[in-house]
Amino acid sequence: MLSKKVKDALKGLETPFYLYDMDLLRVTVESAATMAARYGFVLHYAVKANVDPRVLALIQSYGFGADCASGNEVRCAIEAGFDPAKIVYAGVGKRDHEIRYAIEQGIFAINCESLEEMQVINDIAGELGKKATVGLRINPDIDPKTNSCIDTGQADCKFGISYEEVLRSADQIKAMKNIIVKGMHLHIGSQIRELHVFEYLCEKVNTIVANLESLGFKLDFVDVGGGLGINYDVPENEPVPNFASVFAIINSHLKVGGKEVHFEFGRAIVGECGELITRVLFNKTTATGRKLVIVDSSMTELIRPALYGSYHNIENITSEETRQERYTIVGTACESTDVFDENITLPLTSRGDLLTIKSAGAYGQSMASRYNLHDLPRSVYSDEL
Ligand SMILES: Cc1ncc(COP(=O)(O)O)c(C=O)c1O
Known part of the structure; x- marks a missing residue:
């Protein structure tokens, strides 16, 4: 909830922009770090969720490692001060130059997603005269009970190596002389709100680890x-996600004999601290009677509703009207799917009003594009207003 002082300060700013609540980010990062320390868990921040320099700097200052999805993300994390020895790098399609860079930087682990990739890592490490540290990203075939667009751990999806293939290929993997398989990795999906899914994940991991070790892998x-989800419906009810519960579940269900346990949260760390502030350009009514509010941002600033059908709570933060109306909020991009939400109730909304599109700190600004040659959105920080 924005204070009157903040709302007044926002009125004079050019829109659209991302507003980051730096106090909330700090409280969230502190909560994750404190709870993880109770169990000795290791935290990496999934850089893909948000690469704003101040956001990265704050997270890094709490000693987090980084989880990266490209060579450029690895570089960005290192430039932001993350220790290479705390960086993990996953991705189904790593280019040779990205693999080479990751090995040269001595990152904690390349989380490898196919046998062919493993062979290429082995070859490149050999050329460099180094040993590459690898985690096996295994596809565990788990339904994460989330939006199917962001589900990454079911058998038919592109992520990870199938468990059966790893078992079948154990000797081939162990014969790769320039690779050290130090761990196993999985990531089953994002925006997981049904926490019992993590119990099931632990059961699978327990079996996978026991079988890998019986095949001679030393992990x-x-x-x-x-994957931990946030409350998009009513963000004010849960500004800091429930790290305590997910850590307690993992602590009590994971039986992997004293191995380091790592997490790679993105959304849960930054999702709630960011909102997209946008201004109303026009109102119009379609021939069918639909009342449209056209705002000055679009899927180029926040693509999640258009891409995944995701919900973001929207509020008019400047209207003083007591009368209400039902509106569909649309953006400026030349795409019919460029709709932020349909049929929502807002106070009467007019040209010049400011709307906030909440819980946009994760996969918002980092997924922005220049389609229609829109400018990339700026960042505004609560402690600089
Ligand atoms: C390998 C990997 N790790 C971590 C994450 C972060 O997920 P979340 O933002 O749901 O925590 C992702 C997201 O796509 C991912 O692909």
């Missing part, structure tokens, strides 16, 4: 990925 770490 030091288990990386259970990210």
Whole structure:
């Protein structure tokens, strides 16, 4: 909830922009770090969720490692001060130059997603005269009970190596002389709100680790990925996600004999601290009677509703009207799917009003594009207003 002082300060700013609540980000990062320390868990921040420099700097200052999805993300994390020895790098399609860079930087682990990739890592490490530290990203075939667009751990999806293939290929993997398989990794999906899914994940991991060890792999770490969801419906009810519960579940259900346990949260760390502030350009009514509010941002600033059908709570933060109306909020991009929400109740909304599109700190600004040659959105920080 924005204070009157903040709302007044926002009125004079050019829109659209991302507003980051730096106090909330700090409280969230502190909560995750404190709860993880209770169990000795290791935290990586999934950089893809938000690469704003101040956001990265704050998270890094709490000693987090980084989880990266490209060579450029690895570089960005290192430039932001993350220790390479705390960086993990996953991705189904790593280019040779990205693999080479990751090995040269001596990152904690390349989380490898196919046998062919493993062979390429082995070859490149050999050319460099180095040993590459690898985690096996295994596809565990788990339904994460989330939006199917952001589900990454079911058998038919592109992520991870199938468990059966790893078992079948154990000797081939162990014969790769320039690779050290130090751990196993999985990430089953994002925006997981049904926490019992993590219990099931632990059961699968327990079996996978026991079988890998019986095949002669000596694992030091288990990386259970990210995925903890946030409250998009009523963000004010849960500004800091429930790290305590997910850590308690993992602590009590994971039986992997003293190995390091790593997490890679993105959304849960930054989702609630960011909101997209946008201004109303026009109102119009379609021939069918639909009342449209056209705002000055679009899917180029926040693509999640258009891409995944995701919900974001929207509020008019400047209207003083007591009368209400039902509106569909649309953006400026030349795409019919460029709709932020349909049929929502707002106070009477007019040209010049400011709307906030909440819970946009994760996969908002980092997924922005220049389609229609829109400018990339700026960041505004609560402590600089
Ligand atoms: C491998 C990996 N780890 C971690 C994450 C972060 O997920 P979340 O933002 O749901 O925590 C992702 C998200 O796509 C991912 O692909």
